[in-house]
Amino acid sequence: MKQLYNDFFGEFGGRYVAEVLRSPLDELEGAFVEALSDEAFMSEFHRLLASYVGRPTPLLHAENVTRDVGGAQVYIKLEGLAATGAHKINNALGQALLAKRMGKPRIIAETGAGQHGVATAAVCAKLGLQCRVYMGEVDMRRQKPNVFWMEMYGAEVVPVTSGARTLKDAVNEAMRDWSANFADTHYLLGSALGPSPFPDMVREFQSVIGTEVVSQLSDLGVRPTTLVTCVGGGSNAMGFFSPYIDQSEPELIGVEAGGRGPAQGDHAARMNGLGTPGIVQGYRSLFLLDNDGQVMPTHSVSAGLDYPGVGPQLAHLGQTGRVRFERATDAEALEGLQYFARKEGVIFALESAHAGMVAIKRAKELTPDDAVVINMSGRGDKDLFITARELDAERWKEFLTREVESL
């Protein structure tokens, strides 16, 4: 059996935290390892994944895209059809169940775009847990609809006014809250990063994506050549890749946010030499740091990829060459979004659209006997306010103006 708890992945990972967070992390490690080998716990998790999250999510043969590209067969794992619109809910549900099992009635979470916050808020409502979500003030302004939904689910959304007032600052604030309240509080971290055991735990709860893909492909009699997905912190990527990482095939491609270009501050890509080994927010990995070790600003049109660090296991898999990393720019993501909408009738989240574009390029280089599988980690409804402004500014402005006037 694969090892659940690793702490380190090659030189990356670890638990670099101030002493106050040691006991909650030690406790969490024990509880996680125990719960995952408890059949009752896992069957409750899978029961709710089916009835509440809506799993399994479909695997779509993208026939029009395949024809249009004229290379490999293209498949899309429609992970964005999970409840609340993204893969984030798999992990949120798993950790919330774990918190309940640990007797912690209060959940805190960080969120950037709000997808993880929305998933956490929903799951907490379902499981009867108290929920507080930390969100950077800048993100709250950009992502008002998600704030609205989180509050609808009964969560308290707390604006973070420190630092850059974005995702990484929300993580800091959540860690601070946890330090003071761990006796009754679980910190439900949203990506495959942070101090151990989070990277291992988040991968395990997300591995349902990859497990389903394996069986769906096998039902179709398809052997995948290439898997492609986007990488923010790495939760959907680790979940999607997990059944395959110990094999030499298929090819695994992670796509990072190329933003406006490779200049400092214009992107959020940490692999391929852009990031530096560092220790930030409790784990060792590759980060966008300046020469002093200060965390640098990042940019991406997709808030979910806009983070300066990559999960430690992905950093390691990048180093060993098992996962290859590419970048897609803001413009390419927007192009991908429109392409899949028109050709295939599927609206990708902006994060996932990064992967879509790279997948198409790769498919073109392959043959019809090959299969490229894209993980559409989220659906694009959530991005309406960003995409409409980017793609149809004039009419969108008119609409908003009319809306404001009618209020």
Place this chain on the structure above:
Amino acid sequence: MSDTTRIMAHVIPWYPDRAQSMDAVRGLVDAGVSYLEVQFPFSDPTADGPAIQAACSDALEAGFTVADGFAFLDEIRSFTDIPIFLMSYASLIYRPGVQAFVARAQEHGVAGLIVPDLPPDYDEGLYTACRDAGIACVPVLVATSTDTRVDLALSTRPEYTYVALRTGTTGSRTELGALNMGFLEKLGASGTKIFAGFGIQDAEQVQALAPHCEAAVVGSAFVRTIAAASGGGVYEAVKERAESLLGRK
């Protein structure tokens, strides 16, 4: 005031700017604090409270760099022999290489390093590097640390140990509480000298803590004093505050 009332004063270079942060240091030294804890600001200080995090952001915005930080220490050295402990986060220590950072700290006359997110079992060689350089590596504990964690810290044979105490939610502000008190007594019995803080804001709290540790750490209180006096009179305000905390006024 008793002879045992000692303060370790926390300062952030470049907060609110270079000149005023040096004024604050002079005020502290002239008031008679016993130790300085100089925090090199980091962009993501997860172990600090909101007041210190905000001050660190301001300092970075004012242009603080690590090179400036060491120059700042040199200037302090030019007018006082007060022991300086350099506090920062793993990212700043790890980026240039732990050994290189420690060597630099030693060259600039630092008595010890305090790095909360490099605990002894995830230290990247910090404890060994400090021992080799002949400077103290100060483990950070909390009053809720388990015996295993305390033993691990003590296994590094620390000359100094830093304890972040829990503020009681009830009782008077000067009351340390049985948990904290018991912890300090037990730890102190090992022979390590303790720096202890818990958001100290007044002289009574310093007095209450004094008999149980080498020095009481005062941090956010000075940040507030500096914020209030910023723009003129930081030296006087900080000196007065420190004297009052020491029970001299």
